[in-house]
Each structure stands twice: as structure tokens, then as C-alpha cells.
Amino acid sequence: MMDEKVLSMKEYINEAEAALLHTYNRYQVVLDKGDGVYLTDIEGKKYLDFCAGIAVFALGYNNREYNDALKGQIDKVIHTSNYYYNVPAVEAAVKLKKVSGMDRVFFTNSGAEAVEGALKAARKYAFLKDGKTDHEIIAMNHSFHGRTFGALSVTGNPHYREAFEPMIGNIRFADLNDFDSVLAQVTDKTCAIILETVQGEGGIYPATGEFLKKVRALCDEKDILLILDEIQCGMGRTGEMFAWQRYGVKPDIMTTAKALGCGVPVGAFLMTEKAGAHSLASGDHGTTYGGNPLACAAVSKVLDLFEKGHIIDNVREVGAYLEEKLGELVDNYDFIETHRGLGLMQGLVFSIPVGDIINRALEKGLILINAGTNIIRFVPPLVITKENVDEMLAILTECLDEKKTS
Numbered sequence: 474m475m476d477e478k479v480l481s482m483k484e485y486i487n488e489a490e491a492a493l494l495h496t497y498n499r500y501q502v503v504l505d506k507g508d509g510v511y512l513t514d515i516e517g518k519k520y521l522d523f524c525a526g527i528a529v530f531a532l533g534y535n536n537r538e539y540n541d542a543l544k545g546q547i548d549k550v551i552h553t554s555n556y557y558y559n560v561p562a563v564e565a566a567v568k569l570k571k572v573s574g575m576d577r578v579f580f581t582n583s584g585a586e587a588v589e590g591a592l593k594a595a596r597k598y599a600f601l602k603d604g605k606t607d608h609e610i611i612a613m614n615h616s617f618h619g620r621t622f623g624a625l626s627v628t629g630n631p632h633y634r635e636a637f638e639p640m641i642g643n644i645r646f647a648d649l650n651d652f653d654s655v656l657a658q659v660t661d662k663t664c665a666i667i668l669e670t671v672q673g674e675g676g677i678y679p680a681t682g683e684f685l686k687k688v689r690a691l692c693d694e695k696d697i698l699l700i701l702d703e704i705q706c707g708m709g710r711t712g713e714m715f716a717w718q719r720y721g722v723k724p725d726i727m728t729t730a731k732a733l734g735c736g737v738p739v740g741a742f743l744m745t746e747k748a749g750a751h752s753l754a755s756g757d758h759g760t761t762y763g764g765n766p767l768a769c770a771a772v773s774k775v776l777d778l779f780e781k782g783h784i785i786d787n788v789r790e791v792g793a794y795l796e797e798k799l800g801e802l803v804d805n806y807d808f809i810e811t812h813r814g815l816g817l818m819q820g821l822v823f824s825i826p827v828g829d830i831i832n833r834a835l836e837k838g839l840i841l842i843n844a845g846t847n848i849i850r851f852v853p854p855l856v857i858t859k860e861n862v863d864e865m866l867a868i869l870t871e872c873l874d875e876k877k878t879s
Contacts, residue, residue: 482516500835507534510854510861512840522840523865528673528705528818528852531732532778539735539774546770553766555759561769568776569741572714575727577749580741580764580772584704584730585619587740590758591667591726592623592641594744595698598752599664602696608664609643611655615675616668618702627667630675649678652687659691665698665726666691670716671706676845677813677820679711682720689722698725698748704740705818708732709779709855712789712816719815732855737771784855792816794859795851798866806873819851820844825876833872839865 480488485503505515510533512520525531532539546561553559566578581587592610599608612618612627619625625633626640634640645658649672666688672678692699701724706716708729713719715727725748730740744752762768779785792815799812799821810822823830826846834841844850853861 509533510857520838520840521864523851523853524840524842525852525854529731530735531855532735533854533856542770542774546767551767559766561766561773562764565769565772573743575743576746577744578741582738582762584740585621585624587728587730587742588618588624589621591700591728591742593758594726594752595665598698601751607662609645609662611645611647611658611666613649613668614646616672617674650681650684652684663697665700667700669702671818673705674844676848679815685720685722700726702728704728704730709785709788710816710818712792734771735775737768739768739772788816788855791857791859795819795862817853817855821849823847830872830876834868837868839868
């Protein structure tokens with residue numbers, strides 16, 4: 474067998490541009506491997522990662538116990554289909570129920586698929602009550618729930634939707650943290666309200682406890698299902714396993730993904746017994762790969778390692794330190810307006826576009842991402858230390874000083 478040809482960074486990028494559908498404007502780096510909170514490209518350059526694959530790699534890279542769990546499952550069986558039970562799916566579901574306090578789990582392949590299932594469950598719940606199919610869902614402006622048609626339909630950014638109209642119907646939009654705007658959209662056809670507990674792509678906006686409690690009370694009063702999207706803000710990122718637990722506002726349906734599998738593509742939507750028992754039934758929903766043994770072995774081990782490594786305690790300690798340091802940047806630079814977020818999901822808001830700053834940081838060995846044109850988003854692995862924060866700040870400060878003088 475002939476050895477594979479090793480290409481240069483530029484050659485790999487050129488081949489990718491010729492072969493892959495151009496739906497991403499990628500940074501001009503070919504990443505090769507990772508260890509801890511660092512990534513290395515194919516030329517051997519090392520990067521401190523404050524993106525974590527967009528809030529995915531919570532445990533950091535090359536975690537030996539996680540890797541061994543996946544290798545062990547690969548040697549057993551990777552896939553069997555949902556015509557049969559498998560042990561990892563049962564174990565993962567039981568552990569996920571325990572940390573969430575929810576009652577029923579459906580495993581998906583992605584966050585967008587989890588949202589699709591949640592929307593179907595809400596509409597089926599309403600259909601079973603009155604036999605009608607004209608029910609409405611209230612979503613939030615500036616939200617992001619995914620790129621599939623259902624998820625896109627409840628994504629509160631017209632720019633993402635306009636080329637793909639018509640979306641699924643009967644969606645109304647309100648404003649996060651403005652309860653009166655939610656009330657204004659409620660009708661006798663409303664079957665669900667969906668929102669991110671912390672808006673991610675929309676600019677790192679946490680829902681307030683007061684707002685969530687009012688929405689929960691409204692849903693209880695009118696038998697409307699509350700769907701909380703925890704795809705990015707869940708799995709310990711805000712200092713609670715799920716962000717809604719900070720406020721004690723339990724949803725009827727919750728979506729999760731990203732760090733749920735720490736790199737293996739897997740998501741889930743979870744329901745209370747009330748929602749689960751009166752919505753989706755046999756034949757209503759399914760997925761070929763969802764809940765397969767490999768994906769669920771990842772989920773099961775991730776949940777074990779969260780507990781073993783006291784991950785949430787680390788998020789609370791290091792997140793507070795990161796927040797303090799971001800506050801100092803706000804004080805020191807006129808073009809930084811504010812910062813906001815919870816735990817290790819933080820946003821630094823600028824009065825100028827941040828693309829150039831992110832590019833400069835990448836050149837200096839720091840991976841950052843944006844949330845909109847003027848916000849740098851910090852969603853690092855949840856195992857980072859205060860020393861990692863200091864290392865990040867040293868590079869970022871250098872970039873900010875260069876921007877100030879340019």
C-alpha cells in the first residue's frame with residue numbers, strides 16, 4: 474500500500490476549496506491534533522483554544538479516559554439501530570435524567586435535530602388536546618436554534634431565513650427578557666414558547682430569572698409547553714449543569730447537544746413525564762443513528778468525567794476570574810463597551826468589528842470566535858485554569874494594543 478501524500482497547509486486548503494461545498498468562510502489553518510486546551514496545526518504551530526469547537530470540547534483534547542471509552546465501544550459494536558436496546562443508550566439516558574431532573578430522553582445526532590424533535594413534540598401535545606393543526610409557537614428575536622427548516626423557523630434572525638422561505642408556519646416572535654412582548658404574542662392557539670436560556674449566536678444574552686419565572690407561570694396557566702434550548706449554554710458551561718437550574722425554572726422540554734458528547738456528534742431532547750406521556754408515540758418520530766452505542770458511550774463517559782473532575786466547580790471558579798478580567802479590559806479600552814455572560818460563556822462587546830482582532834489573535838496562537846460582528850465570544854474547554862486565562866489575556870491585550878495604535 475502506497476503512503477498517503479503529505480500536502481502543505483496551502484495545498485490542503487486549496488483541495489478543500491475545490492472539494493467541499495463553500496458554506497463556511499474558514500480561517501486559513503489546517504488543525505491536526507489537540508492536547509488539553511491546546512490545538513496544533515499540520516505545521517506544528519500550537520494554539521490556545523478558547524473556542525472548544527464552539528462550546529463542544531468541554532473536557533479538553535486527548536482526555537485518556539474519554540478516548541479509551543470510545544475505543545472500547547468501537548471494539549464491541551458501533552451501531553445496531555433503534556429496533557433493539559443497547560447498554561450505552563440506557564446508561565447514558567439514566568445519567569442524563571439524573572443531572573437534568575427530566576423524565577424522558579430522545580437521543581439525536583445534533584442540536585438542530587433536538588430542536589426539530591422538541592417542536593414536533595409540542596405540536597403533537599396540542600393536537601392530542603383538541604385535534605387541531607393550527608397551533609402557534611412563540612420564539613425569541615435574535616435567537617439561534619439551528620439550520621434545518623423547523624429550527625430555522627424559530628430562529629429569530631430574518632437574515633438566516635429569508636432565502637429559504639416559506640418556513641414552517643404559525644411562528645410568532647417576542648423579545649428575550651421582555652415579558653410584555655411575550656404576552657402580546659399569546660393567543661388561544663399558542664402551544665409552546667421556545668427560548669435559549671442564554672442566547673449564544675445572538676450576542677451572549679442570558680435570560681433573567683424574573684423573565685423565566687413569568688414565562689413559566691404563563692405556560693402553567695395556559696397549558697403551554699416551555700422549551701428551553703440548552704444546546705450551547707448547557708452541560709456545565711454557565712456554572713450549573715443546565716443554565717435553567719440557576720433559576721429553578723424547569724422546562725417541559727429541553728434540548729442539549731454540543732458538549733453532551735464532547736466531540737462525538739450527539740444531541741438529545743428531554744421531556745417531563747407530562748409532556749412525554751402526552752405527545753410523541755410509536756411511529757411519530759425516529760432516527761437511524763440517534764442513540765447508537767458509540768454516541769451514547771461518549772455521553773455516558775462525559776457525564777462520569779464531569780462528576781469525577783468536579784467540572785462545574787471549576788467553571789464557577791475560573792468563570793468568575795475570566796469575568797473579572799474581561800471587566801478590566803472594558804475599563805482599559807475605549808472601543809470595548811461591556812461584557813456579559815455566565816460562567817465560561819462570556820461575550821466582550823466592542824464598538825468596532827472584531828474580525829481583525831480575532832485574526833491577529835490566531836496569528837499569535839490564540840483561537841477565538843465571534844458572536845455577531847462586534848462581539849468576541851469566549852467558550853473555552855471547561856477544564857481551563859486561571860493560568861490559561863492569563864495566557865489568553867496576554868495575547869488578546871497585545872492584539873488590542875495593536876488595534877488601538879493602528
